Amino acid sequence: MIVGVIDLAIVDSQGRGIREPRIYFSRFQLSGKAQRITARLGDNGERIRIVNPNGIEVWTVSLAAADGPAARWQAGRHSFDYNDPSQLGHDADGDQYAGVLAIDTDSMGVAGIGATSVRALLWGDRIVYQSAVVESIDIIRAYPGADRYGGWELWNILFEQLIPPAQPVGDYRMDFVLTFM
Numbered sequence: 589m590i591v592g593v594i595d596l597a598i599v600d601s602q603g604r605g606i607r608e609p610r611i612y613f614s615r616f617q618l619s620g621k622a623q624r625i626t627a628r629l630g631d632n633g634e635r636i637r638i639v640n641p642n643g644i645e646v647w648t649v650s651l652a653a654a655d656g657p658a659a660r661w662q663a664g665r666h667s668f669d670y671n672d673p674s675q676l677g678h679d680a681d682g683d684q685y686a687g688v689l690a691i692d693t694d695s696m697g698v699a700g701i702g703a704t705s706v707r708a709l710l711w712g713d714r715i716v717y718q719s720a721v722v723e724s725i726d727i728i729r730a731y732p733g734a735d736r737y738g739g740w741e742l743w744n745i746l747f748e749q750l751i752p753p754a755q756p757v758g759d760y761r762m763d764f765v766l767t768f769m
């Protein structure tokens with residue numbers, strides 16, 4: 589789901605909107621140990637497009653769980669957490685589920701559309717979701733001096749999820765909301 593006051597979309601290589609964008613973590617072999625899996629949002633065929641037709645100078649694009657801090661990755665009755673930075677099995681947020689998701693924009697691609705420049709834009713963090721502390725993660729921010737009335741495309745955002753040990757096999761899913769404000 590995508591919300592915002594400005595035009596924010598995920599588009600394919602022809603610039604057409606992708607109605608229900610999805611990213612997939614690669615299949616992984618379960619073991620008795622915790623493990624990290626990764627996925628990337630965006631490549632040549634799928635980019636986040638930001639268009640700012642109203643001249644807003646300072647803005648942020650952020651990503652949050654659609655169901656808020658109580659959300660979990662779910663496969664039927666099995667689930668694991670996305671915002672429990674205590675890492676291995678010690679449940680910091682008290683919901684009895686372990687697991688944490690990091691969003692890393694260190695190697696994110698950013699390009700202005702047409703004549704738009706990327707000046708006064710800031711990205712390049714690795715941030716983990718943390719219940720009641722970090723419920724939304726900024727992907728990119730524009731500061732005073734950024735081009736107004738411009739458009740930008742973003743790709744190659746790294747998602748890294750820590751899976752708790754002994755997690756049951758399943759096709760785990762979770763919904764996120766991308767917001768421009």
Ligand SMILES: [Ca+2]
Pocket residue numbers: 669671672679680681682683684685686687
């Ligand atoms: Ca938890």
